[in-house]
Amino acid sequence: EVKLVESGGGLVQPGRSLRLSCAASGFTFDDYAMHWVRQAPGKGLEWVSGVSWNSGSIAYADSVKGRFTISRDNAKNSLYLQMNSLRAEDTALYYCAKGYSSSSLDDAFDVWGQGTMVTVSS
Amino acid sequence: QSVLTQPPSASGTPGQRVTISCSGSSSNIGSSYVCWYQQLPGTAPKLLIYRNNQRPSGVPDRFSGSKSGTSASLAISGLRSEDEADYYCAAWDDSLSGWVFGGGTKLTVV
Numbered sequence: 001e002v003k004l005v006e007s008g009g010g011l012v013q014p015g016r017s018l019r020l021s022c023a024a025s026g027f028t029f030d031d032y033a034m035h036w037v038r039q040a041p042g043k044g045l046e047w048v049s050g051v052s053w054n055s056g057s058i059a060y061a062d063s064v065k066g067r068f069t070i071s072r073d074n075a076k077n078s079l080y081l082q083m084n085s086l087r088a089e090d091t092a093l094y095y096c097a098k099g100y101s102s103s104s105l106d107d108a109f110d111v112w113g114q115g116t117m118v119t120v121s122s
Numbered sequence: 123q124s125v126l127t128q129p130p131s132a133s134g135t136p137g138q139r140v141t142i143s144c145s146g147s148s149s150n151i152g153s154s155y156v157c158w159y160q161q162l163p164g165t166a167p168k169l170l171i172y173r174n175n176q177r178p179s180g181v182p183d184r185f186s187g188s189k190s191g192t193s194a195s196l197a198i199s200g201l202r203s204e205d206e207a208d209y210y211c212a213a214w215d216d217s218l219s220g221w222v223f224g225g226g227t228k229l230t231v232v
Contacts (some may be wrong), residue, residue, distance in 0.1 A: 035221075037167075037221075039160070042206075044124065044159075044223060044224070044225050044226040045159070045167065045208065045210050045212070045223045046223065047212075047220055047221035047222070047223065050220075059219050059220050060220065061218075061220050062218065062220075093163070095166060095167070100172060104152060105214070106155070106214035106221075107155070107172070107173075108155070108169055108172035108173070108212075109159075109169060110155035110158075110169045110172070110178060111165075111169075112166040112167055113166065114166050114170070115166060
């Protein structure tokens with residue numbers, strides 16, 4: 001069974017940092033691009049960042065550029081999102097998603113995790 | 123405000139055919155594939171349509187996608203109560219070098 005399980009969310013104060021993880025199983029992790037997508041409470045979907053199979057291509061939404069860093073460890077079948085200088089508007093459910101293809105970041109997300117909640121509040 | 127524009131709501135009766143529109147620009151829909159996601163209440167999104175009109179394995183052929191110029195649409199035929207969900211369109215934006223989503227359409231089966 002193809003599965004993505006996110007972890008690392010929680011309550012954090014504005015300006016602090018948090019690192020999210022996504023554990024992948026059931027497929028050859030290093031064959032595919034991976035992404036983070038978030039959804040604020042009661043709101044729509046917002047793409048956050050994506051990384052190609054070999055980390056050769058990485059992209060970020062303007063809203064997180066310079067604050068968030070995506071990375072992957074193919075040996076551990078894991079995806080990460082380092083989030084620094086967190087703001088109240090970063091409060092959301094963060095989903096890990098598998099890309100449909102390997103090198104291209106512009107292909108659809110065909111598998112999603114259940115998400116991990118990040119709340120930024122003092 | 124979302125880069126891609128969808129109607130906030132849509133409705134239909136069981137058995138009916140409904141369509142949901144998605145409008146963008148030359149930098150996203152006009153130059154990239156469009157995909158559609160279904161999000162049932164309290165669950166993670168699920169890929170319904172990729173590369174404009176392709177269905178992943180397991181998605182019923184009641185769901186179909188199309189694209190023309192800078193607009194796309196999702197059609198659902200033979201509407202069922204279990205189709206009640208939020209539907210999102212998405213496309214890669216060449217100018218932003220990232221993915222953009224529509225604001226979502228809440229489909230009600232009355």
